[in-house]
Amino acid sequence: MLTQALIGDEGRTIDLGWKDGARTRFHAMWLRDNALDDKTRSAGNGQRLITILDIPAQTRIGAAAIKGDALEVSFEPEGKTVRFPAAWLSANAYDRDAARQPGWTGEGTVRWTRASMQNSVPRAGYVAASRDRAVLRQWLSAVKTYGFAVMDDLPAESGALCKVSDLFGYIRETNYGRWFEVRAEVNPTNLAYTNLGLQAHTDNPYRDPVPTLQILSCIENTVEGGESSVVDGFAVAAALQAENPEGFRLLSSYPARFEYAGSSGVRLQAKRPMIELGPDGELIAIRFNNRSLAPTVDVPFAEMEAYYAAYRRFAELIEDPSFEATFRLEAGEAFIVDNTRVMHARKAFSGTGKRWLQGCYADKDGLLSTLSAIEHSFKEAAE
Numbered sequence: 001m002l003t004q005a006l007i008g009d010e011g012r013t014i015d016l017g018w019k020d021g022a023r024t025r026f027h028a029m030w031l032r033d034n035a036l037d038d039k040t041r042s043a044g045n046g047q048r049l050i051t052i053l054d055i056p057a058q059t060r061i062g063a064a065a066i067k068g069d070a071l072e073v074s075f076e077p078e079g080k081t082v083r084f085p086a087a088w089l090s091a092n093a094y095d096r097d098a099a100r101q102p103g104w105t106g107e108g109t110v111r112w113t114r115a116s117m118q119n120s121v122p123r124a125g126y127v128a129a130s131r132d133r134a135v136l137r138q139w140l141s142a143v144k145t146y147g148f149a150v151m152d153d154l155p156a157e158s159g160a161l162c163k164v165s166d167l168f169g170y171i172r173e174t175n176y177g178r179w180f181e182v183r184a185e186v187n188p189t190n191l192a193y194t195n196l197g198l199q200a201h202t203d204n205p206y207r208d209p210v211p212t213l214q215i216l217s218c219i220e221n222t223v224e225g226g227e228s229s230v231v232d233g234f235a236v237a238a239a240l241q242a243e244n245p246e247g248f249r250l251l252s253s254y255p256a257r258f259e260y261a262g263s264s265g266v267r268l269q270a271k272r273p274m275i276e277l278g279p280d281g282e283l284i285a286i287r288f289n290n291r292s293l294a295p296t297v298d299v300p301f302a303e304m305e306a307y308y309a310a311y312r313r314f315a316e317l318i319e320d321p322s323f324e325a326t327f328r329l330e331a332g333e334a335f336i337v338d339n340t341r342v343m344h345a346r347k348a349f350s351g352t353g354k355r356w357l358q359g360c361y362a363d364k365d366g367l368l369s370t371l372s373a374i375e376h377s378f379k380e381a382a383e
Contacts, residue, residue, distance in 0.1 A: 002066045002086045011060030011076065016089065025095040028061045032075050034092070035082040110145050111235040117325040122146060125153035129167060133374055140168060140371040143213075147342035148230050148335060154217060156331035161217035161360050164334055169366020172211050174204070175266045179360040182216065200231045200318050200345035204361070205287040206258040208270040210339060211361035217334035220356040226349030228335065229326040230342050233286030236317045237275050240310070247310030250303060251275045256287065257294040271298070274314065285340040288318065318343060329357065338364065 004017030014031070016024045032055050035041070041048055062076040071089060074081045122142035129136040129151065142149040154160045161179060165171050171178055203214050216228070241248035252275040260268040276285040299307045317323065324345075329335065337344050339361075349355055 001069065002071060002089075005064045005066055005071060007061050007064055011062060014061055014064055014073070016071065018090075024089070024093045026089070026093075028059050028075065029055070030094075031061070031073060031082075031084065032059050032078075032080075035080075036084065036088070037080075037082050040082075108141075108145055109147075109234070111238060112146060112232050112325075113235055114322050114324050117146070117232075121150055121325060121327055122148075123150035123152060126151050126163060127153050130163075133377075136167060137371065137374045137378070140367055140374070143336055143338065143367060144371060147232060147234075147338040148344075150327065150333060150335045152330075152333045154332045154334055156219050158219060158358065160219070160332075161215045161334055161358050164215050164217065164336065165360065165362045168370040169362050172361040172363055174207075174211070174361060175263065175268075179358050182357040182359050183355055198346040199290060200229065200324070200343035201289040201291070202233070202287055202339050202343055203289070204260075204268075204292075204339070205256075205272070205289045206260040206268040206270050206292050208272070210270070210272075210285075210287070212338065212340050212364040213336060213362040213367060214339045214344070214359060215334055215336045215362065216329070216344070216357050216359045218329040218331055218357050220331050220354050221329060222353035223349040223355045224353065225347050226355050227326050227328045227347045229324045229345045229347070230335075230337060231318055231323050231325075231345070233288065233318075233341050233343050234283055236314070236323055237283055237286060239317055239323075240275075240314055244310065244313060246306065247313055248275065250299070250307045250310045251314060252277050254296075254299045254303075254307060256296055257298070258287065258289065258292045259294045260292055269294070274311070286343070288314070288343055290315075340364070 001019040002016055003019055004015075006015040006017075007013075008015055008025075012028050014026050014028070016026070018024070033052065040050055056077055058077065060076045061073055062079075063074040065072050067083070069086045071084045071086065072081060073084065122139070124135050124139040129139050139149055139151065151164055154163060159179065162171060202210070204210055237248070240251075252273050254273060255271045256274050257271050258269070260266065272285075272287055274287050275283070276287070278284045296304075296307070326347075327335075335344075
């Protein structure tokens, strides 16, 4: 609850006092830009109806008063009065001494290792998730929180993976098609189409933007071996940073280059770091795929040896079984990974029997949007 509002800096700032003794400052320009009135933001979708240039450069707070559970502010020279709910001001406060907060799409992320995940792989049944919003909410939340989840109870038929993406968004079609086959082939164009094991990796780092979600669905699996595994790249990056801060700096400061030219008419290239940080230092993406790595030419000669040492150590940690959770996909099961965070791998399997999977790509914005909408509807129903 607000208890005090003091205008300062000739109207350029306001200092708010709270019942618990805390104080929070806001700038007049920030408040005006984020005004909640229907002339500034659309009541239907919340988007701004004005630009920063529509706000006078000399905007000041002419008057302020606490009215009930809200702050009422009058802006000059517009002579415009706007109410800001106290709860909204508290949720959006930026005048903090605490450690920087994670980006809003990273809130609730839980880093994990084999010890915490192997016996608690998140999963849900497709039929239940398609009929019960609470089940779907739990499954989508697991993807957001842990970066992956398993779904069973799917039809063991071609194209069934589309049913998974339809629960939250849309398939992202690529040069591989709407979806692609993952099974042993003669003279394959991609290592994924053999019975060899695959190192933990993220998919398609040679794209910009990279697909942010990948779905792999099992139609048939009668081979020995071939277990799927996942590795939390954020947990591995954090371990590298704790062990070797300089190596972490090198892998996050210099870009790697990735490319793919495995089929006619396709030449894909991208240049991004293996460990990507936001401007505020937040860990936002991992790109790791030895098969698609092009020559590294953006690291200075003086740091190349140390860069490769860091790259090797990062790879060793990724291969460390203590970071890996494994499971076997049976017919009618699928799993989804956050392709900007969780690496996936496959154990080698026998040459006898059949193993037929299909894969596709989707994007996180659809999943996060659907999850947020479900959570909002649950909140409204509870009020």
